Amino acid sequence: MSDVDHSLRETLNSGASRILNAAEITRRLEEEARATGAPPPERLLFRHRALNRVVFVKRPKEYAPPPSSPLTTSAEILENGQLRTITLDSRVRVEKGDIATVVYVPYDADSIGDGGASFELGGRSRFQALLDATGFDARADSDAVRRDLRLLDLIEDLPSLDPFLLKDRVALEDMAVPEAYFSISETEFQDIKRYILNKFRPITERVVDPSAPNAAQTSEQFIMKLWEARDLDYLKPITDAFRVDPRQAGEIYYSWKGVTYYEFQYKRSQRTLLGFADWLHGKATPTDYVKPDLRQALAESARDVAGALARHLQNSSEILRLYNQGYEELFVRGGDARPFIDFLRDSSTLFWDIAASISALNHGVSVWEQRTRNAEGRRMTAETLKPLLDILGRVIV
Known part of the structure; x- marks a missing residue:
């Protein structure tokens, strides 16, 4: 996929739980710092600066079944010495491998919806794609790279980008992330x-x-x-x-x-x-x-x-x-x-x-x-x- 699809461009700021618009949140944090005369924020979502200028999107893969879609299969049973074909109704459920995490890298961080490069985070060539699109070298040996890789894996392993799920998993991993990236109040989280x-x-x-x-x-x-x-x-x-x-x-x-x-x-x-x-x-x-x-x-x-x-x-x-x-x-x-x-x-x-x-x-x-x-x-x-x-x-x- 060379460009983000039309529906994503139209829903980047909808607040949907399928979307983590890290680029917009990062831009807002940097603007707030400039407005107060403070230096650019040192602590963002990722240690690698360019990763903070992407959008993560969860969406069903093209081959994925609709949630709990019906499946009719047949089987043969032996009845009174004769084989008889029977019809079985079952359910096909959406599983982990059916949901893709798309990384969208806008061409212009100030105009996120005007197009960009995108790739699946779980794809075989994801390391090369990350390097080409953001300059993040996943093969480098450093604590910062390992920390960012762990966070990328965490995002991939969630079924949605719901703020509660994301905040909960980040907290369990003892990762320091600004609250702005979660879009959920502490009161709501505790409820x-x-x-x-x-x-x-x-x-x-x-x-x-x-x-x-x-x-x-x-x-x-x-x-x-x-x-x-x-x-x-x-x-x-x-x-x-x-x-x-x-x-x-x-x-x-x-x-x-x-x-x-x-x-x-x-x-x-x-x-x-x-x-x-x-x-x-x-x-x-x-x-x-x-x-x-x-x-x-x-x-x-x-x-x-x-x-x-x-x-x-x-x-x-x-x-x-x-x-x-x-x-x-x-x-x-x-x-x-x-x-x-x-x-x-x-x-x-x-x-x-x-x-x-x-x-x-x-x-x-x-x-x-x-x-x-x-x-x-x-x-x-x-x-x-x-x-x-x-x-x-x-x-x-």
Whole structure:
């Protein structure tokens, strides 16, 4: 891909969780320093200065299936001595390898949307691409290079560039990064953290004796170890209790945390999503007179966007239903642990799949709110409605 696609240029400043516009944040920090007469900031996102002038973008790869897309397969079974072909319905979920991290390097840092070079961060030739586009030599032997490579790997390993996920992973890696790059307040971060820790809390009843000395302190320590998902020896009691593969325990516990985070996001965004859906079904029509053919085309575009929105909403709610059925059966009703164990085993895939859907919803809502903010009743003329529907069709994927 030699240039950034049209939808990215139009959504660079939408605030979508698929985009980390490091170039814009860096420019703003430098302008603030100049305005106060201070020297340029020494501490930015990366140690290599040119890496701070790029945009990171998460997007589904071209071959990736839609989130939780249906798959029909066939199999042969032996029945009464005869082979019979049966049809099996299953689900294909978005997995880690289905989401690309694109690095966009603008030709002009002061005009980010006017074109640039781009490449996939996870591509085979990424080291050469980084060197050619930014001058970053990933093969150099220095602490600064190793630190920047670790941060690039961290960005690649996340399913979205959501500020909470990014800030959390950077904190766990003990990396010093200016808060400006996260676009999330400490209050909001702590609200999310509190929600997730409360979901973790019942698990301590399975590993901590409430009558033991310092039981409350031990429980809190266990919860924080689960939050960090790094001290796997300490977490061995629940790894054994839930029959988690020790080799995958860290990824599974982090994925559980990630799904819980997206549950928080999904609940918080319900009203906005419903408003967006209502707009698509009733207000995504031109306010001015247009020819019947164009009116029909706009109606079809709105239906297509509404269909994509519904698919992501359904996928998100289905994953959260699976999660909460297992969670409540075990931790609320004290019943069968198997549904929750099944969730944990699939949590890595479910994390990436729900991230794909929530990110698509977030991207669509961000663009919609940005484009209709100043329109009375969010109603638009055909001239402004058509490009909005076009871009919504490209980002809600």
